[in-house]
Amino acid sequence: MYRFLLTPRWWAINVFVALAVPVCLFMGSWQLSRFEDRVDSHTAQQDLADQAAYEDAVPLAGLLPVDKETSGRMASATGRYDPGNQLLVPDRELDGKRGFYVLTPLRTAGPSDALPVVRGWLPGTPDPAAVPPPPTGEVTVTGALQASESGGTTGLPTGQLGTISAAALVNLVPYDVYDAWITVQDTTAPLKPVPPAAPKGSGLDMKAFQNLGYTAEWFVFAGFVLFMWFRLFRREVELVKDAELGLTPEDSGGPATAGRTPAPAPPA
Incomplete structure (x- = not known):
């Protein structure tokens, strides 16, 4: 019966x-x-952020370059703030409110001339008058280390920055900056501390749930292939049985009779 296979x-x-x-x-x-x-990376990053609040800060040089392991770690750097090149980063949310970051370069004596330091967040539209001045003299700054953001800075007023990165800062400050930045967790009022963000590709974002959706799609494809094989197999078996009984597709109402108008019965 199954010789058709x-x-x-x-x-x-x-x-x-x-x-x-x-393959599916x-x-x-x-x-x-x-x-x-992504789930494991997200969990590890949350654990790292929780630990960062209790661990001792590590000198900046020991945490570079920034990766998934060092992002969010507490880093320290010594230098002098440069208020003359301070920048405001608009359209940043904190606790459901829209505001802006206050970024002040810290002039250091390292491989690069300055470290971008986000001293805190303020609500509303960027307003230099609302920003408190940075500490003067040589200071040691401690904050959560962050990787440079992606994207460009275009169409913003003077004194504002769209993305925090060395590439965006190269045309805004007259010196080289580190390809990383820190966000101070111990701020002074009215500034609010900016919590460290998860590194790119490690959070439960839309792309992560796309992976979950693709998982379901591939398994559905596998099930569909098996379902269609079973339907074809069952149809073939029925045709073989009909052939063994001497029936034609017309006799069994198969495809050959589909769409035809039944012939009228002969007169009695």
Whole structure:
């Protein structure tokens, strides 16, 4: 009855199914592993942020370059604030409110001339008059280390910065800056501390849930391939049984009779 499975047509069908199902399962498992990696990375980053509040600060040089392991760690740097090149970073949210960061370069004696320091956040639109002055003289600043942001800075008024990165600062300050920045956690009023952000690609963002959606899609594809194979197999078995009984597709109401108008019965 199942000799049709040895025909070239069914060989092709079976080979396709034998290849398609494992590929779909592999891709689904891979997308699931991507999602799990993001969950683990997100959890590790939260744990690191919690630990940062209790650990001693590490000199900045020991944490560079910034990666997923060092992002959020407490770093320290010594130097003098440069209020003449202070910048405001608009459209930043904190506790559900929109405001701006206050970024003041800290002139250091390291490989680069200055470290971007976010001294805090203020609500509303950027207003230099509302920003308290930075400490004077040589200071040691401690804050959560952050990687440079991506994106550009265009169309902003003088004294404002769209993204915090060395590439964005190169045309705004007259010296080299580190390709990293820190956010001070012990601020003075009215400034509010900016919590460290998770490094790019480690949080539970929309892309992470896309991986979960792709996982479901690949598993559904595998199930659909098996379902269609079973339907074709069952249909073929029925045709074989009909042939053994001497029935034609017309007799069994198969495709050959689909759409035809039944012939009128002969007169009695």
